[in-house]
Amino acid sequence: MNTRRVNTAAGVINAAQKTRQTAAGIAMVLESAGLLQSPESAAELVALQQDRDGFREQRNTVFKTNEELLKRVERSGLARLQAENEARTVARERDALRARVAELEAAQTAALTPHVPYTDSPHCQADGDPWPCPTATALAPTAASVENPWERAVAGLNALVDADVIFHVEPDGHISAPFSDEHIEWDLQTRRWALTHDDHDGGTDAR
Incomplete structure (x- = not known):
């Protein structure tokens, strides 16, 4: 018993x-x-209940894992959508800025077109003011500061003077220096003045 x-x-x-x-x-x-129940049936029932409890625990673990995965996917999707929206916003702002810059550049070009210096007088062709005129100075200070070709040529010769380079201008325009192997002469191929260097064989090499 x-x-x-x-x-x-x-x-x-x-x-x-x-x-x-x-x-x-x-x-x-x-x-x-x-x-x-018999002892055998009771033991079988206990085993079944344990299996049931184990299955429930496993099921709850799977549910919890699935919920975490869903949350991660949701966060990843939201982050991707946010990044895409930000990229589209940046692209729209970039395009708008480019269009505005192009509009301003076109307006600047149109305003500056008549404001150029005379070839034979340091005055603006549009308003007669001394060059650079106020309009050119305000809208294109870099372009306005560029001297006319003669002034640039004078500046080049004065640069040689400032460097204590002794030189003289030949009748054909060739600029040579008696104490230097460098000189300036007209290049027939390029049709431009070029700085040349005398080599040791008596020829010249254009730089």
């Missing part, structure tokens, strides 16, 4: 009697408590 099972059954019957259970009711209580 299994004293433990008997005492357990007696306790269950006593509790059922206090609630005025019928015989069938008492039997159901004993069945629910697993006291009408």
